[in-house]
Amino acid sequence: MLPPTPRLPEARALIEMDRYFVVHAPRQTGKTTALEALASELTAEGDIAALMFSCERAKSAGDDYAAAEEILLKSLRQAAEWSGWPEELLPPDSCPQAPAGTRFDSALTEWCRRSPRRVVLLMDxxxxxxxxxxxxxxxxxxxxxxxxxKGRPFPASVVLCGLRDVRDYKVACGGDADRSNPISPFNIVTKSLRLGDFTAGQIGELYGQHTEATGQEFTEDAVGRVFELTQGQPWLVNALAHEIIIEMGVTGAVTAGQVDEAKERLIRARATHLDALVARLHEPRVKRVMEPVVAGSFPEVDPTFSDALSYVRDLGLVKQKPPLEVANPIYREVVLRVLGDPAEQYVMADPRSFVMRDGRFDLERLLREFVVFWREHGEVLIQQENYHEAACQIILMAYLHRLVNGGGQLDREYAAGTKRLDVLVRWPYAGPDGERLVQREALELKVWRAGKEDPLAEGLAQLDGYLDRLSLTTGVLVIFDRRPEAPPWNRRGAFDLATTPSGRQVTVLRA
Known part of the structure; x- marks a missing residue:
């Protein structure tokens, strides 16, 4: 475990200034661990009684604020008792005789009146x-x-810790996130701190602790691959190492290839953290941000969009800074797999039938089979897809995943405003002399929308750049026609050859 308090360097300074502030970050990033360590350090120094307790049990109270007060006060007392504090530092052991809606306030006042130290409250x-x-x-x-x-005893500093930033608490309380309100409970909050993800160096430091303890090394390429796949998301960083060492039982030096295998295992298992994240995808605020990301289109921006974007960033689904794209490659893959799961159930083809005699994958045949599938099921699947704007991309991704994932892998790249989705099929096979080779096939997905020009020229130029980056000589451009005047479904699926601006010969499929 990395030292937790250095991850929140400003928190101690704010507490020393008697400030009230917010600490927020997505789930499983180390918020609780960091604040617990901070509370322990402050209390051990002797001038402060810093207590961290969880508000989670109060969720069952809903709008019943009297019940919520009782649950919080019990949680507060239990946390203090479990900390091993002496009696003089403990909060009251019974709920104060005060009207509902004032009992939490009264209990804190009584605690601070009795306490020989400044009280700091960290509400997780x-x-x-x-x-x-x-x-x-x-x-x-x-x-x-x-x-x-005015001399009233009350906690010197309060830290509100959760998933959301102050703006979202304002909305939850019926306020306007963008307007100052003198009676808002949030005008006392000095600052909002976000717990950041690990840097590549911190991942190396974390894994280095394992090496010191066991002698098992992570190669430099493995550490780099972990950072590339996770972008430092702490739960993913730890989960990959756990998968490799405990579940896969790797005992030698950990390689980048084993990191990739662990990534696939995590995604297939749909670990709790990933499930909790993707469960949000169909929330209206999340869908409003994520749909244009998957579709590659520009989001419709109005005065309420910034609130939706802030919420999705607080969840950790997208990057904190532009461009608007999914936070890391693992989340990027999980999002498309989850959204495409209903369409994948329609794919009846046998994945083994697409493996050629020499062990390579028959992409040409897959595309021909997809045309048959698209003519038969495309219209129905588009109507059923909740992410309607990105339906074509999601359906083709589901088809590819069903037939490729048994022996190969798909790398997907997409972001809002790019007007495309790039896909790389990686298929390992044995060469003539038994050597391990990897077949790579690149596809680019475009959508021809109503009122727009044919995206062929733009798609060829974009595919050219993608192939150049991958050092490939050919690829596939798929253009989905979503215009009202598009050909009938039974006539879709024409193949053609085209030349990119740099002279590459590529296949064009108009679906």
């Missing part, structure tokens, strides 16, 4: 509070915060 899983319960608790914190200059 603050997202667990719902509706009126969230409004009540945060409003009580605001009231106590503002009464401190």
């Amino acid at each position: 899983e603050i997202d667990g509070l719902q509706g009126n319960s969230m409004v009540s608790i945060l409003s009580q914190l605001r009231d106590g915060h503002n009464s401190r200059p």
Whole structure:
């Protein structure tokens, strides 16, 4: 484990200034670990009683803020008892006799009045509070915060820790995320800190600890591949190492190829973290951001789009900074697999039948078979697809995944505004002398939309650049016709040859 507190360097300074602030990051990034370590360090120094407790159990209270108060106060007391603190530092062991909606405030006041130290409160899983319960608790914190200059005992610093940034708490409480409101419980928040992902150097440091403890090394290429696949997402970094060492039982030096195998195993197993993430894909705010990312189109931006984008970034699904694209290659693959799963159930072809005698994959035959599939099922599948704008890309990806994934791999590249989806098929096979070879086939997917020009010329230029980057001499351009005047479904699927601007001969499929 990396030292947790250096990942939040500003937190200690804000606490020393008696500030109230937010720490947010996606799930499984180390928020709880970092804040627990910070609380322990502060308490051990002797001047502060820093207590971290979870609000998660209060989720069951819903809008019942009286019940939420009771649950939080019990959780608060339990956390203090489990910390091993002496009696004089513990919060009250019974709920105060006060009206509902003021009991949390009253209990904190009584605790701070009795405590010989400054009290710092770190409220983890603050997202667990719902509706009126969230409004009540945060409003009580605001009231106590503002009464401190008048001599009222109250926590010197409060840290709200969860998935979301302050903007989303404002929305949850019925406020406008973009407007200042003097009575909002959020006008006391000084700053919002986001716990960042690991750097490549930190991954090397983390894995280096394993090497020191066991002697098992991670090659430089393996560490680089982990960073490339995860972009430093902490849960993924740890999960890949666990998969390699524990589940796969690798005992020698870990290689980049084993990292790739572990990635495939994680995705197939749909580990809890990945399942929790993709479960969000059909939420309206998430879909509004993710659909143009998958389709390669520009999102429709209006005054509410920034809130949706902020929410999706807080979930960790997309990168924190432009361009708008999925946060890392593992998430990128999982998103398309999940969205394409319904369409994949329609694919009846046998994957083994596409393996040629020399062991290579028959992409030409796959495309011909796809045309038959598209004519028969395309119209129905498009109508059923929730991500309607990206339906064509999702369906072809599902078809490819069903037939390629048994023996090969698919690498997918897509982002909002690119107007395309790039796919690389990697198929390992044995050469004439038994040597291990890898067949690579590149495809680019475009959509011809109503009112737009034929994307053939643009697609050829884009495919040219993709092939140049991959050092390939040929590829496939697939153009889906979504115009009202498109040919009837039983006449779609024409193949043609075309030349890219640099002179490469490529196949064009008009679906």
